[in-house]
Amino acid sequence: MSKVCEITGKKAIVGNNVSHSNTKTKRKFNVNLKVKKFYLPEEDKWITLRISTSALRTINKNGIAAVVKEAREKGFLKK
Numbered sequence: 001m002s003k004v005c006e007i008t009g010k011k012a013i014v015g016n017n018v019s020h021s022n023t024k025t026k027r028k029f030n031v032n033l034k035v036k037k038f039y040l041p042e043e044d045k046w047i048t049l050r051i052s053t054s055a056l057r058t059i060n061k062n063g064i065a066a067v068v069k070e071a072r073e074k075g076f077l078k079k
Contacts, residue, residue: 006077008054032052034050035050
């Protein structure tokens with residue numbers, strides 16, 4: 001299972017660990033993903049999403065129906 005947000009499309013990025021002596025080694029910055037269930041009253045069903053915590057804030061602000069509609073238009077979610 002990939003570590004990608006189903007709403008925003010966020011995924012891991014690569015950067016460097018920097019030591020005290022300024023030696024750089026590669027590392028990965030993973031996305032803060034949570035698995036959440038949401039109820040869609042328009043479709044009368046529950047959906048389970050792997051979303052980032054920033055997407056969860058967006059859902060709290062705009063509502064699940066608007067966010068899911070926008071994600072489906074962008075192609076992040078299946079119908």
